[in-house]
Amino acid sequence: MNLAIFLNIRFYYDGERYTADERYFEFWTSFTEYFKKVILCVPVLTTRERKGAFKVDLKKKKVEICHLPYYETTIELDKNSFYIMPQVKKIVFNNISEWDIVRAVVPNILGISILNQARLYSKPCFAYIRGNYKKSLYEFTGFKKIAAYLIAQFLELRIKNIIKNIPTFVVGEELYNKFQKLNASVFKIVVSLISTNDIVKEITIPARLQKIRLLNIGRLSPEKGVSYLINGVYKTREKYGYDVTLTIVGSGMEESHLKEKIKKMGLNGCVKFLGYIPYNSEIINLYRNSDVFILPSLTEGVPKVILEALANGLPVIATSVGGIPEIIKDGENGILIPPADSEAIANAIHRLINNKNLIIDMIKKGLETIKEYTLEKQRERVIKILRSYYHFNN
Known part of the structure; x- marks a missing residue:
């Protein structure tokens, strides 16, 4: 089975290797222990300039990168969504036949779109809610803050509609209490990079x-x-x-x-x-x-x-x-x-x-x-929940 994962992390490609701004992707690439292939669907900037602090290990071709249109920030993504979204839908359409299970991070308009497409094609999928977007608006002021809040409100409504029917992993008690009443299949998880x-x-x-x-x-x-x-x-x-x-x-x-x-x-x-x-x-x-x-x-x-x-x-x-x-x-x-x-x-x-x-x-x-919060234990917890929900063996 192949696992496709949408991450809201900037990746860079210099023609020879991939790098990323955050190590967070390493938790999900470790799932090659359970899947034939892990496909990372990420915004990629092709550049000769060396960027990104973390090298991406393709694990002898068990990890693949699916290039999505590049954007610097979530606000930039929201502003250019009318241009970016059709491209992403086309990319998903061209690749989804190779994806056996799909995971996406939300709140993010691309994550929401990818999950909707996966469900349209009857693909098993699950969501990961990483943070409370409304509580991270400190950097904005004036009109930008109002606009960001309205976007957050819109995304939250979309999330509530999506997660009613799929397993959803959240970070911490606060998000668990917020979304658990919408869906019995909400689970707390800690994405750990500590082995x-x-x-x-x-x-x-x-x-x-x-x-x-x-x-x-x-x-x-x-x-x-x-x-x-x-x-x-x-x-x-x-x-x-x-x-x-x-x-x-x-x-x-x-x-x-x-x-x-x-x-x-x-x-x-x-x-x-x-x-x-x-x-x-x-x-x-x-x-x-x-x-x-x-x-x-x-x-x-x-x-x-x-x-x-x-x-x-x-x-x-x-x-x-x-x-x-x-x-x-x-x-x-x-x-x-x-x-x-x-x-x-x-x-x-x-x-x-x-x-x-x-x-x-x-x-x-x-x-x-x-x-209790090592990468190995948290990864095993995710796999156990997915197996019980979708009844697959890999």
Whole structure:
């Protein structure tokens, strides 16, 4: 059987190899363990310029790329939908005879269109709802924000109509509660890139608890809440007198603003920006040379960085939004705090610094948690559900 997957990830082709902006596709290409072939239906830009941080392994031709029209952002896709949609429908029509089961990510107009076509041709299909589009509109203002909200509202109505009759996987309790009442076949899933072999075998405890190295990894945009984190670090140093340092890995629209904020607050010596770094040995070393991972997001699905932090033996401080409480249990394998609350960030850091045994317990429980969210376990869960729903063996 062949599995066709639509991903809302930008791919690049230089004539010899494919690369992508995100590693997220690797979870789905791992399904070659169960399918004869995995076909990734993705927007592809053919360019001689080397782009994309992650090389796409075609796994000895068991992975194929189905080229869709390229677009930079979802907003650009929505604006050019009258031009792009007919092309995609033609591509699906020409290829669907080779697809035995179809999966698409929503909310996305291409994902919705591909699922509709698959159902029209009586192909088994399933949906994956990755996030809450309405809650990710922080980067827009004025008319653009209104337009984006209306598009999100329209897409949500289309999603509700589609998922009534197909198995649907969602990220986190929030999305599960939202869509489960529409369809009994809604399942929670964590798209994990952590393999069993990636989990550390030994734990490391900071030698001096008063000198804590915080790590944050993510896009520098308003919904990631990094501004509140910087305020929290300032409060921790001023209120408690701790020698706390913060390393921020990522880039984005707020980068210059955040750097200026740090300068004004006199934090240049203790807050460091490293820019964007793809997941590699350098990132792993950053995890293993830090003491606490902290994620102050205002909205999230289930962030892969939390899984990476747990796998590398770090206690986690994170906001109780989206799918985060699915993974982090307050006081057990991490500390949950309300979003947009710098005081709560400072208090959480203080709580860890004053309790070495709590840090040890959180690290141990975090390592137990991540064993339930490995790529292998989550992939097996998807396959088991699809087999029970469509009664196929592969």
